[in-house]
Amino acid sequence: MHNRDESISTTDFSRLCQLIYEEAGIVLGSQKKTMLEGRLRRRLKALEIHSYRAYCDYLFSDRGQREELVHLVDVVTTNKTDFFREPAHFEFLTSQALPEWAAQESNRRPFLIWSAGCSTGEEPYTLAMVLSEYARAHSGFSFRILATDISTVVLEKAAGGIYSTETVRPVPHALRVRYFMRGREPGSTRVRVVPELRRTIEFRRLNFMDSSYDIQIKADAIFCRNVIIYFDRPTQQSILTKLTQHLRPESYLFMGHSETLHELDLPVDPVAPALYRRLHGRF
Template sequence: MDHASDAALNGRQSLSTKDFNRLSQFIYDELGIKMPPAKKTMLEARLQKRLRTLDISSFSDYCEYLFSSEGMEEEMVQMTDLVTTNKTDFFREPEHFDYLLNRVLPEWENKHRGKKLMVWSAGCSSGEEPYTLAMVLSEFGEACPGFRFEILATDISSRVLEKARLAIYEEERVIPVPMALKKKYLLRGKDKNNPRVRIIPALRDKVHFRRLNFMDGDFGMREQLDIIFCRNVIIYFDRQTQERLLNHFYMHMAQGSHIFMGHSETLNGLNVPLTAVHPTVYRKLR
């Protein structure tokens, strides 16, 4: 290998502190995501793919491209997909769905009979959470004639939203779904070598997917929300951003509405006018 190729390879494999600082500041400003020095190796590994795809030989060249007007237009979404974490499961943190079904929904329906329930899955990843919500709400609706609901599901990653819209999952992904709900809401694929399922059309029609960056000024919500699931999302933001974001959510919440947070998230110490009503479940009382 000649020296030029060797240098190019080494350039590709090493992200300088200067370029890392530039990228981490950009990621924080644009996406609100903390990228401390401990994540330098992770960022390096994830960006390697893009360097290969674009045939760019070094991270510094990649930065020049990303921060150009062309890069801002064409590369921003790709880079966002690489740096965002997308871990999710059907019926993740199941006690939340029990509380929703047994406490929140009966109370809401008694108070708002005939009104459509508006639900937001904020940070929906590849769709497991909003489709779980659709199953739970459909089950409630069967026992409560006239109950109507709509789910908005948003994520910053275009790649996971594509998967969510398709609503096709490997069979092992749906193991947490109770058997009765599998029979009712999942269609089994015919390929025995690659067992997959798809969410039934009636359930897919209840969920509307949209790309949304929490750092954008306006969420574009037309109606006030009755339930927000924003679980294991704000842990990637610093406390100042968490507080700003949750107050922004508050503005879009109807009186008496609920927000469900992740098991490792808390509003303790944040200046947000929400009241804890259950572990990691908060309510807008006024």
């Protein structure tokens, strides 16, 4: 019997990398082999499979492609996120993007925002708090949030809206009091997003690698932060071309601070670092 702790062979590693690239767009370099072995160990255990070789046989079988691929994607995605991550974006939203939007006579409908690559929900819930605060101060303003990710595990966690008190620490005190409920058990270290806030968000699985995105909306803003760093340039070009088609003219696209769209051919103008604006007309 093989030992679970053997390493992935070079051939299997390159097959896995190719599959992960084709399925999720994620580029795994050879330096990620140990990381992949570590993360796959949980899958081997869950499936009671005792070697990476046998795991690959299963994964590449018809049944594995149907049932295991989704778990492989869960395992290889990096889901690091935070409440109020890169806070300047939320300030820009309330001080500039929302007043501009509200000033347009025609905007009598809800403001639509898309958190694309939402991970465990901290980003869309931050948006929901910021937009709710704006609505409290501006009567007649309402909003809806679409939050998507490829990983079913993070989406499940996000939809539950349950976090540790440690995780919600970056949330300003007044907002924490207004938008989170404490766990019922005495001494609980968990809090839950209040139902009114949870109801403003629709969580959905969406793979950026799909040939087109099955969403009917044109967003008034898109947050796609700290996602494209995992893709190569051709994949970034292809994904952002599709994404910007779902952004209304003159609306804003928020990227992660280490992500630049320089050298990509997209219908957006740079406004500030990591901030872009959809052009009129073209495309």
